[in-house]
Amino acid sequence: MNKVLFFAHLRDAVGAEYLTLDAGGKTVAELKDELVEKYDLPRMETVMTAINEEFASNDEVIRDGDEIAFIPPVSGG
């Protein structure tokens, strides 16, 4: 299973801080597409992804147990 974290406006859209789901074997892009469809997530083309707290590209394959996070454009500082 995988913990999938949402932040900022994505958290508002999903209505939860995280979801637990099975994404093992899927690419980041595939997971994104699924979630966009299910939750109607806005502007996912501007959203970065992290796997286990490191940025990951769209074609990276998720392994079972990985923690996934969707990172909207950051605005710290």
Added chain:
Amino acid sequence: MNKVLFFAHLRDAVGAEYLTLDAGGKTVAELKDELVEKYDLPRMETVMTAINEEFASNDEVIRDGDEIAFIPPVSGG
């Protein structure tokens, strides 16, 4: 009369924080020349002058009562 202030290595050379002397009517350059001769002041070509706490050029004329200061290259900060 005029108060003439010395700082840093000039103070060491003159052996006093200030001198009281009559410089009214002289130019800055004339006063410098006199003091160089009397105290063997080193490297006066690198020393700036202030009259009443404002930088003054060599040809400025000193009036009675003006406070004169010789400003070696500064090294604050």
Added chain:
Amino acid sequence: MRMYEISKEPIEIQAVIDKVVQREAGAITTFIGTVRELTHGKKTLFLIYEAYEAMAVKKLEQIGAEIEECWAGSQVAITHRVGRLDITDIAVVIAVSTPHRADAYEANRYAIERIKEIVPIWKKEHWEDGESWMGNQLETVSYPSGKPEEGDLDE
């Protein structure tokens, strides 16, 4: 000593500076990011900062490592606040010490620019007439809660 922190409590500037004091340093610069009342003429009431904390600390560490590699003899400490911040409250403190002053300015500037690129922290601005997650470091992208594509899902 933890040089890179995400803090739920107000940041004590002096404590961040103390972390980078070194006998070889002649210069320490700090950047203190504060909550500004007006942005593009709009009046902010307060902000909420949210972080992906574990990753944010890692990314701050990465920025520090980049700086210490690029500017010889430099030391870096960064603390970023999360939670609710009012006008003039401190959101971030960056302290950099270096042997010479030019480096201290450049390295510090590099730190804040990198924070705005790669550190997973977000701010939500609250105004009298609404609220919005700020979208990027240029403050040109935002996600106003009133827009249709989000309005459907916001409760």
Added chain:
Amino acid sequence: MRMYEISKEPIEIQAVIDKVVQREAGAITTFIGTVRELTHGKKTLFLIYEAYEAMAVKKLEQIGAEIEECWAGSQVAITHRVGRLDITDIAVVIAVSTPHRADAYEANRYAIERIKEIVPIWKKEHWEDGESWMGNQLETVSYPSGKPEEGDLDE
């Protein structure tokens, strides 16, 4: 509140920063000049700073006025220490607040460069084997006490 000071006492950084906090500012930079142990490989024991105090305050005020004219919405506070300073002691603190961060770095940098040009403050470095008034901001001109042309007059 005195924004520009020459101080015989240790400088409290927070007190200088507090002077420039403003609701319109999103950024505050500080420059903290500290006494470095090594300069060009030579080991400093301590420094003595001396100022032409009244003029130094005026010149700091002038620098602040130059900054506030050049960088819109900026506020500046500067305190420079005089007397004996040991390694890592603070010689100067410059705090600048501005609405946006780029200005806060640039204006602060301008302040320290101007201090090294026009503010009548001098430092005497003390080493194990001697002492010397430092001559200019680039630290390339100095007046070692051992030189003949001065040696005649030094006691």
